[in-house]
Amino acid sequence: MADQHLFVFVTVAEMENFSRAAEQLHMTQPAVSQYIRMLEQTVGARLLDRSNKYVRLTKAGEIVYHHAKEIIGLYTRMQNLVDDLSNKASGSLAIGASYTFGEYVLPHIIAELxxxxxxxxxMITIGxxxxxxxxxxxxxxxVGIVEGEVRLPQLRQEPIADDAMFIITSPRSRWAxxxxxxxxxxxxxxxxxxxxxxxxxEAADNLFAAIPMVPLHLLEFGSTQLIKEAVEAGLGISLLSKWTVRKExxxxxxxxxxxxxTPYTRKFSLIRQETPFYTKAMELFCELTVKHMAALDRRASQGGALAESDR
Incomplete structure (x- = not known):
């Protein structure tokens, strides 16, 4: 395992409590405290502010926490790559997805995986x-699956599917x-x-820029579900992926x-670190994702244009 001091520190920081961290780690609380003291002595700084009610990261603690997570992740990937030499796909796989893909497409891929x-x-993260x-x-x-363009040179971006986006309104609207x-x-x-x-x-901004047009009234929500509820209530209109509104x-x-x-078309893409080494678990997930999206695309093509009942 990666340095145990870092692992204990990360657990305490995330649990924000020594007792809960000790329970999670199957250790005694004094042992956890000893690990933290030794790590603080090693880095030469106090890493945690402690009180009876909470444990919080200091500024130095935030730096150590960020890099400790990266070190532990690198160690885990290294071990997974070595384990892959046995040709058995196993181990943890941290997958991230943007909201549209993560909430409406990814669950089906994970079930098949x-x-x-x-x-x-x-382990899934949505953002x-x-x-x-x-x-x-x-x-x-x-690995991540995202919408639109990612402009980070250290990442490899692989488009895997088109995403059709439509302007959505309430059935009570005159535009319907x-x-x-x-x-x-x-x-x-x-x-x-x-x-x-x-x-x-980004897709909405690109649509406005391409026309060009500046909307006179703009409301910003942090959730696609909230947007759908607001549009259904007659609060306004929105540009959304058909994946998100199929049921509605x-x-x-x-x-x-x-x-x-319309539809406005954008891309779903896989993103990964630019590296010659990928775990077997990651490779299999990416292959499965590409095949799943290709199968959906074939079914959509066989089904023809958007059904009139959807419009």
Whole structure:
């Protein structure tokens, strides 16, 4: 195992409590305290502020915590690569995904991964595209699936599928019954968008820039689910991936606006560190993801254009 002092320190920092950390580590509390004291002596700084109610990282502790996570992750990947020489796919795999992919597509891929490779243990993190890219870049995640463009030179980006995005409205809106609308017609509408750093927000900004158009009213929400609820309530319109609104379209609680130039198409991409070494678990996950998206694309092609019942 990677340096035990770092592992104990990370556990205490994340649990914010010595007793809970000791229980998690199957150690006594005095033993945990001794590990922390020895680490503080080694680095020459106090790493934790302690009180009866909480344990908090000091400024020095934040630095050590960030690098300790990276060191432990590197050690784990090294051990997994060595274990892979036995040709058995196993071990932990830290997967990150942006909200659209992570909440609406990834669960199906993980289910298939567990069926085919039960000894691989995925750990899932969901965030916006920037957050996931930063964590993959910082080696806190092994692999990520994101929307849009990632501009970090240390990452390898591999497009794996197109994502069709439509302008969505409430079925009670006048736009739900219009046969043909231009985006300029919608300029005065309230546009509900995701936060900066989100791939969905980047797509909306790119659409506005391409027209060009500046929406007169903009609301920013940090959750796609909140956006769907707001649009359904008649608060405004939004540009969303069809993956996120399939159920609502089927139930007719949301409608697609027939806007010229839509759907807007972006890419889903796998992102990984640029390195010649990948664990077998990561390679198998990436292969499975590519195959899954190709199968979905074939089914969509065989099904033809978007069904009129969806519009």
């Amino acid at each position: 567990k069926r085919q490779y039960p000894d691989i243990h995925p 916006n595209t920037k957050e996931i890219a930063d964590k993959v870049s910082g080696r806190l995640l092994d 019954v219009e046969s043909q609308v231009t985006v300029h017609d919608l300029q005065s509408e309230t546009w509900i968008v995701r936060e900066a750093g989100s791939g969905t927000r 379209l089927a139930l007719r609680s949301l409608c697609i606006v027939n806007v010229q130039g």
